[in-house]
Amino acid sequence: MPQEFDYVIVGSGTAGSVLATRLSEDERCRVLVLEAGGSDRGFWQRLPVGYFKSIYDSRVSHLYRGAPDDGIAGRRMDVPRGRVVGGSSSINGLIYIRGQQEDFDDWETLGASGWSFRDVLPHFRSIETYSGPPSQFRGAHGPLQVSDLRNENAACDAWLEAARQTGLPDNPDFNGVSSYGLGRYQLTLRGRWRDSAATAFLRPALRRDNLELRTHAHVVGLDFDGDRAIGLRYARRGATETVRAAREVILAAGSVQSPQILQLSGIGPADLLRAHGIGVRVDAPEVGANLADHLQMRTIVELSSGRDCLNDHVRNPLKLAKMGLDWLLWSRGPLTVGAGQVGGAVCTRYADGNRPDLQLFVMPLSVDRPGTPLHRYSGFTTSYWQCHPQSRGSVAITSSDPFADPLIRTDYLSTQLDRDVMIEGMKIVRDIYHQPAFAGLWKNEVVPGADVRSDKEILAAIREHASTVYHLVGTCRMGNDTASVVDPQLRVRGVDGLRVVDASVMPKITSANTNAPTFMIAEKAAAMICQV
Structure with missing residues (x-):
């Protein structure tokens, strides 16, 4: 007979780890977490700057690729997703930023009743322990450790001064009263190590007898009794196993795999399902639709001196030794940084x-993409993305094979506003580079190059060079209309006993990094489930 649990959670990522921890606080509940990947205990998953190696490591990341996209000159965007305990929180750039308060008010306006900023702030606070000054906006007793930047860099400081010279204000806390202005980014750090959803939530909770984690478990389909989800099947070690859920099955597999699992189980666009021989349980056209992402454009200048550039430091044995000592003895320095230092x-x-x-991220280094060698010149990077892109893509199965990657259409820059804002972003970044505080530090614009001047040339350069920031959301949209995939309680429409709890439920992408709001979504979902 299949084993039975009260809750079966698919995915041990940011949302799944939080859910498992909170639901298993009730010792009467039996909770199972299924993770398609393996352990997160590798050194590069623990070292903060290790994200640079992990994001494109197929041992811990599912390396999806998007379909050819005219918006980015026909290129196929890389779409890596965490395939490891802790999910993408174990391989991401550690940046902790909630987004603008208006982002969540937008959600409520779009039909996500109960998800305004006032509603979600208590859940943001209960997630974290922030090491900075106390504030009515910050938490002091949560499992996740959030730290201010622990690295100083003179070139980054000069960039901040140059930004002030353009009239931009300082902001000491992007997670405080406002996200507007420039400052230093906060990171999910516990001592000298990364603090992921696994280290902060799941692993401590696994000491409980009523919580179990099974790794290398790939879900192949949901099981139903009439209109109620009663369990699922998963492949593990060459065999297919079945588990039952007495209360609920909860998909926390992310914006690619949650809609894929729904579609494979007969919940999705009817024509798509029939085309692949799948019986239609619920005709839900929006399953897999509404895909949003932040498209990032990197600008790179070559510094006149390499004394403040990590490109040069990593090739200097003495500098490398100092980095190691700063990290080991004082939990500081370049080895503790994430995907952006200031911005x-x-x-x-x-x-x-x-x-x-527009969101800006600055690093005193340059590289083609994470996982590749730093450039041999003294590079300095300012990246930017549009906070509120209008372009939308989709995720759709390509067969009934649960191991086949779905078709991911990114459809970047498909609206005029998106193109206009990205062009304007280039001009703003260049203006900062040319301010007195920074202008004397660099000698050459490498990307996109000083010869790229007109709006047409800038847009062409963006299409050629822009990349994802790995912020895919929205493919199981939450709302109070019947077309939405889940209702404001995150219950899948058309069936019982099934929820989706991850970044795929966002009605609209948040303005900045999406990991912090995903923590919040799961924290709020757990509170709603426990009240039932």
């Missing part, structure tokens, strides 16, 4: 009022 949120001329529509 912030600014307004282009297309911004709605004073609400920022």
Whole structure:
């Protein structure tokens, strides 16, 4: 007979780890977590700057690729997703930023009743222990450790001063009263190590007798009794196993795999399902639709001196030794940084009022993409993305084979506003580079190059060079309309006993990094489930 649990959670990522921890606090509940990947105990998953190696490591990341996209000059975007305990929180760039308060008010306006900023703030606070100054906006007793930047870099400081010279204000806490302005990014750090959803939530909770984690378990389909989800099947060690859920099955597999599992189980666009020989349980056209992501454009300048550039430091044995000692003895220095050191949120001329529509990230290094060698010249990078992209893509199965990757259509830059904002972003970044505080530090614009001047040339360069920031969301949209995939309690429409709890439920992408709001989604979902 199949084993039975009260809750079966698919995915041990950010959302799944939080859910498992909170639901298993009730010792009467039996909770099972299924993870398609393996252990997160590798050194590069623990070292903060190790994200640079992990994101494209097929041992811990599912290396999806998007379909050819005219918006990015016909290129296929890499779409890596965490395939490891802790999910993408074990391989991401560690940046902890909630997004603008208005992001969540937008959710409520779009039909996600009960998800305004006022509603979600208590859940944000209960997630974290922030090491900075106390604030009504911050938490002090949560499992996740959030730290201010622990690295100083003179070139980054000069960039911040140059940004001030353009009239931009300082912001000491992007997770405080406002995200507008420039400052230093906060990171999920526990001492000298990464603090992921696994280390902060799941692994401590696994000491409980009522919580079990099974790794290398690939879900192949959901099981139903009439209109109720009663369990699922998963492949493990060459065999297919079945488990039952007395209360609920919860998909926390992310914005690619959650809609894929629903479609494989007969919940999705009817024509798509029939085309692949899958019986239609619920005709739900929006399953897999509404895919949103932040498209990032990197600009690179070559510094006149390499004294403040990590490209040069990593090739200097003495500098490397100092980095190691700073990390080992004081939990500081370049080995503790994430995907951005300084930056912030600014307004282009297309911004709605004073609400920022551009996010900037700065690193004193340059590289083609994570996992490849740093450039041999003294590079300095300012990346930017549009906070509120209108372009939408989709995720759709390509067969009834649960091991086949779905078709991911990214459809970047498909609206005029998206193109306009990204062009304007280049001009804003260049303006900062040319301010007195920074202009004397660099000698050459490498990407996109000083010869790229007109709007047409800038857009062409963006299409050729822009990349994902790995922020895919929205493919199981939450709302109070019947077309939405899940209702505001995250219950899948058309069936009982089934929820989706991950970044796929976002009605609209948040303005900045998506990991922090995904923690919050799971924390709020667990509270709603426990009240039932």
